[in-house]
Amino acid sequence: MAKAKKDFTDRYLLSLKSESKLRDYMDNHMRGLGIRVSPTGRKTFILIKRFPRSPHPVRRALGEYGTELTLEEARDKARDWLKQIKKHKDPKKEEEREKIAAERKRKNSFRLVLEDFAAAKLGRERSGAVVKRDLEAHFLKQWNGDSIADKTAEDIAYIIREKASTPACARNILGSIKRLFQWAVDTQAYGITVNPAAMLKPAALCGEKIARSRKLDDDEVFAFLRAANRMPYPYGPIYR
Numbered sequence: 001m002a003k004a005k006k007d008f009t010d011r012y013l014l015s016l017k018s019e020s021k022l023r024d025y026m027d028n029h030m031r032g033l034g035i036r037v038s039p040t041g042r043k044t045f046i047l048i049k050r051f052p053r054s055p056h057p058v059r060r061a062l063g064e065y066g067t068e069l070t071l072e073e074a075r076d077k078a079r080d081w082l083k084q085i086k087k088h089k090d091p092k093k094e095e096e097r098e099k100i101a102a103e104r105k106r107k108n109s110f111r112l113v114l115e116d117f118a119a120a121k122l123g124r125e126r127s128g129a130v131v132k133r134d135l136e137a138h139f140l141k142q143w144n145g146d147s148i149a150d151k152t153a154e155d156i157a158y159i160i161r162e163k164a165s166t167p168a169c170a171r172n173i174l175g176s177i178k179r180l181f182q183w184a185v186d187t188q189a190y191g192i193t194v195n196p197a198a199m200l201k202p203a204a205l206c207g208e209k210i211a212r213s214r215k216l217d218d219d220e221v222f223a224f225l226r227a228a229n230r231m232p233y234p235y236g237p238i239y240r
Helices: 010-015 071-086 091-107 110-120 128-143 153-162 167-187 202-206 218-230 235-239
Strands: 002-006 023-027 033-037 043-049 058-064
Touching: 033 071, 043 071, 058 071, 071 091, 110 128, 110 167, 128 153, 128 167, 153 167, 153 202, 167 202, 218 235
Parallel strands: 002 023
Antiparallel strands: 023 033, 033 043, 043 058
8 A cells, every 4th residue: 555655765764664564655756766664664665667568557676775775776776767668678677687697797707717717727737827827917917807708809919919029928828818718618608609819820919939049058057957946836847
């Protein structure tokens, strides 16, 4: 049962008492906005309106007062719903679509994919810690929570070009990101079906690979191994 309209204020809403039956109180400030008080004392903001595909005005819950929405937030949400209704959209269905999209994005975030890739592949490799560190430093820092499915060859090439002044580093991180994307494609769990890094050529992004002609002499090899022996795991064993 609906009661007379009142200008909603926090003081007024807090003063509403529960009764033996559900009671609706309507806001005089915004047409269609109300609050429903249950026998248990729960207060829920509602919007009474003719929604798309509904022949008559119906009541829809916006959220619970105090725990989910403040009075101003309820009015903002009601205004947003009214705008969507004018565009012949069902606000509840739009919220569900946005929630699903947000959940999918979280599951497909680059951060999550990198963590899964590291656990599935890199943890068993001798140089896995180095590969993970490079991916975090060069890609995670910029992409973080972005969906991996949104990344393009241009996004990857941009980062590789930034490292072109050190060709060896650029080639290494290009090889690592190719592996990560291919693994994500192969698992078929992240909404990605094509490896955007597959067609990127190291020579085009990092320059031609220059073969080294000089070799270390015996004293240099000895000094190098002595330094490597002093380094902690995993770098010491890697260099050795």
